[in-house]
Amino acid sequence: EPEVTQTPSHQVTQMGQEVILRCVPISNHLYFYWYRQILGQKVEFLVSFYNNEISEKSEIFDDQFSVERPDGSNFTLKIRSTKLEDSAMYFCASSVPWGAGEQYFGPGTRLTVT
Amino acid sequence: ELKVEQNPLFLSMQEGKNYTIYCNYSTTSDRLYWYRQDPGKSLESLFVLLSNGAVKQEGRLMASLDTKARLSTLHITAAVHDLSATYFCASRRDDMRFGAGTRLTVKP
Numbered sequence: 001e002p003e004v005t006q007t008p009s010h011q012v013t014q015m016g017q018e019v020i021l022r023c024v025p026i027s028n029h030l031y032f033y034w035y036r037q038i039l040g041q042k043v044e045f046l047v048s049f050y051n052n053e054i055s056e057k058s059e060i061f062d063d064q065f066s067v068e069r070p071d072g073s074n075f076t077l078k079i080r081s082t083k084l085e086d087s088a089m090y091f092c093a094s095s096v097p098w099g100a101g102e103q104y105f106g107p108g109t110r111l112t113v114t
Numbered sequence: 115e116l117k118v119e120q121n122p123l124f125l126s127m128q129e130g131k132n133y134t135i136y137c138n139y140s141t142t143s144d145r146l147y148w149y150r151q152d153p154g155k156s157l158e159s160l161f162v163l164l165s166n167g168a169v170k171q172e173g174r175l176m177a178s179l180d181t182k183a184r185l186s187t188l189h190i191t192a193a194v195h196d197l198s199a200t201y202f203c204a205s206r207r208d209d210m211r212f213g214a215g216t217r218l219t220v221k222p
Binding site for chain 1: 158159212213215
């Protein structure tokens with residue numbers, strides 16, 4: 001069964017450093033998303049991406065964040081200058097249509113900022 | 115601003131019992147999602163409800179949507195231990211908003 005994959009599973013970085021989280025969505029999916037979940041808290045939407053551009057983003061997704069689909073398979077989330085409060089689990093998801101479609105989540109990347 | 119509230123936040127129930135988790139959302143939205151999350155794991159999509167009156171069932175779980183009341187319910191029938199997990203609802207308007215989650219524990 002196709003699945004969303006994410007790398008790395010755990011990333012430790014120092015405050016102020018740049019990190020890139022990687023995702024490979026399901027191959028025939030058209031919409032891609034990033035979410036984050038601070039430990040023990042609810043899931044928060046960051047951004048959705050379609051047709052090589054951001055379709056929607058939340059207030060969390062400020063100028064420190066960017067997304068890219070550098071090739072036909074990868075979907076990346078970059079955090080330019082990490083803060084302590086960026087420590088969280090980051091989930092990538094993909095779906096066929098946005099909204100109506102079922103979203104398939106990857107296993108997540110645990111980001112720890114020290 | 116779309117707000118999504120779930121209750122209860124914690125639910126401990128015995129095997130074989132029935133219970134309902136409630137999800138209220140604050141503004142117009144006709145797309146409601148239910149997810150399951152096991153500890154330390156990712157989210158698993160359970161249901162996508164698209165229209166008023168929608169009802170979907172999978173095994174011991176049944177979800178419904180009342181867009182006029184801005185309410186979705188997740189009903190658990192004859193709970194079993196394997197259903198122990200955290201259940202999130204989420205609603206989409208301009209973006210996706212998640213509820214705080216209901217941590218369900220089913221005891222033998």
